Amino acid sequence: MKLHHELIGLSLLLAFGSAHALDTIRVAIGTQDTTINCATGGLLIRELHLLEKYLPHDGKYKDVKYDIEWKNFTSGAPLTNEMVAGKLDIGSMADFPGAFNGAAHAKAGRKSIFVTVLSGSTLGSGNGIVVPKGSPVQSLAELKGRTISVPFASTAHGMLLRAVRAQGWDPDKDVNITTQAPEVAGSALQGNKVDAHADFVPFADLFPHRGFARKIYDGSQARSPTMHGSLVEADYAKKYPEIVVAYLRAAIEADRLIAAEPEKYSELIAKVTGIDAEVDYLFHGPVGLQTRDFTWKPEYRQAVKTSIDTLRLLKRTDSDLDVNTFIDDTFIRTAFRQAGLDYDRQLKNYDKLPLKARDAVTGKPITDFRHLTQIWVRGEPLVRHYASATTAIAALRQLEQAGRKVRTVYAHDQGSGLKLLAGDAWFVVAADGKDVSAFLLKADAQAQAAKVKGKVVDFDTLKSGKAM
Structure with missing residues (x-):
């Protein structure tokens, strides 16, 4: 009888062990590949197989099999729909759609949590407003009574509403705001079918880079913080906290890799998304347009709170999130602790990804980035760095005279430090022709020119040498 019971016990143990060995845990992740500042929370993890490196295989996860599912979206709203429907466990999006994600979960009697920031700007850069290339409009103030399209329920939508109100306008009366997805906006701008278009990363810079639009407003002018980050379905996080941490460890690894080799991984992002590597580098390269930052700075918390308040104002939710x-x-x-990183130290760090480089002409270390100008030459794996626009433009002329093709040139706005595509900037050439400063807005350039008794020129004029 004793032997019989032991055999039964052994059979049950074997049966339990077999069932345990066959346990499969789903890790379903929604990405926004073309929203390139989500790259460290999606595209790079997927393409470099980083999640597999960190998923737990001990303790309660011993012998577990993982069913890793990836699904790409062009915006946050459809990603949220699938999270609420239980088809996704993790998703990345901006503050505004992220707030909508939390409200949508609450409405369905569920809960999602915002677990990390991926990238953002405490000032608000990244979102922007563009006009058709040939438009005479130079500022938002000139768009009263005009049609501005924007992807509804996006972080750019929230920025546009705040920017319009900052002008003292009624968004329902003084401008005609229409909904338009980024993939439609490009052709609308080329066909002059809209007066202006507001959009999120990277489209407010991608469209100008492709030559059919001009950026007239950067989100930083509204001084309203913006961020993209990752959300997790709360019950999933409670059940599998180690998996959530593993995902974040993979994101931290992705961030380390792109920080070390921004050109290389900008090319990878371009290969997967079709978003030009030059624009990817604008965001992800050193002293970039936005800062990759995984810590919940007060400004990013405020960005989420502002988004919740804006949703209520738009009557898109009555949630008390x-x-x-x-x-x-x-x-x-x-995740920071496991990676040997100091979260609280990073929480206090507001610096952009630093640039450690030497001037391509003098060989001297660059320590002052106010006049930093960078040239990406076709066929060269790394971007060239110059301490001043004057030397960079001289080098650019030599490159073009030698028949070399240039992918793009970067400059920095003298007022804000904002990284710019030089081809879309205005330049002030001092009276002596030696000092050159870049600006996003023509009005800012004109104000500076008046101070230094210089002249305002566009990039083509500067490059031609006629302004010097």
Whole structure:
């Protein structure tokens, strides 16, 4: 009888062990590949197989099999729909659609949590407003009574509403705001079918780079912080906290890789998304347009709170979503600790990705980035760096005279430090012709020119040498 019971016990143990060995845990992740500042939370993890490196295989996860699913979206709203429907466990999006994600979960009797920032700007750069290339419009102030398209329920939509109100306008009366997805906006701008278009990363810079639009407004002018980050379905995070941390460890690894080799991984992003590598580098390269940052700085918390308030104002939700419980930094803090990083130290760090480089002409280390100008030459794997626009433009002329093709030139706005595509900037040439400063807005350039008794020129004039 004793032997019989032992055999039964052994059979049950074997049966349990077999069932345990066959356990499969789904890790379903929604990405926004073309929203390139989500790259460290999606595209790079997927393409470099980083999640597999960190998923747990001990303790309760011993012998577990993982069913990793990836699904790409062009915006946050459809990604949210699939999260609410239980088809996704993790997703990345901006503050505005992220707030909508939390409200949508609450409406369905569920909960999502914002677990990390991926990239953002405490000032608001990244979102922007563009006009057709040939438009005479130079500023938002000139768009009263005009049609401005924007992807509805996007972070750019929130920026546009705040920017319009900052002008003292009624968004329902003083401008005609229409909905338009980024993939449609490009042809609309080329066909002059809209007066202006507001969009999120990277389209407010991609369209000018491709030559059919001009950026007239950067989100930083509204001084309203913006960010993209990752959300997790709360029950999933509670059940599998180690998997959430593993995902964040993979994101941290992706961030380390692109920080070390921004040109290389900008090319990878371009290969996958079709977003030009020059624009990817504008964001992800050193002293870039936005900062990759995984910590919940007060400004990013405020961005989420502002988005919740804006949703209520638009009557898109009546949710009483509490930002203090919606944002949960415990998982990213654990991931930092496991990676040997100091979360609290990074929380206080507001610096952009630093540039450690030497001037391509003098060979001297570059320490002052106010006049930093960079040239990406076709066929060269690395971007060239110059301490001043004057030497960079001289080098550019020599390259073109030698028949070399240039992919793009970067400059920095003298007022804000904002990284610019030089071809879309205005330049002030001092009276002596030696000092050259870049500006996003023509009005800012004109004000500076008046101070230094210089002249304002566009990039083509500067490049030609006629302004010097």
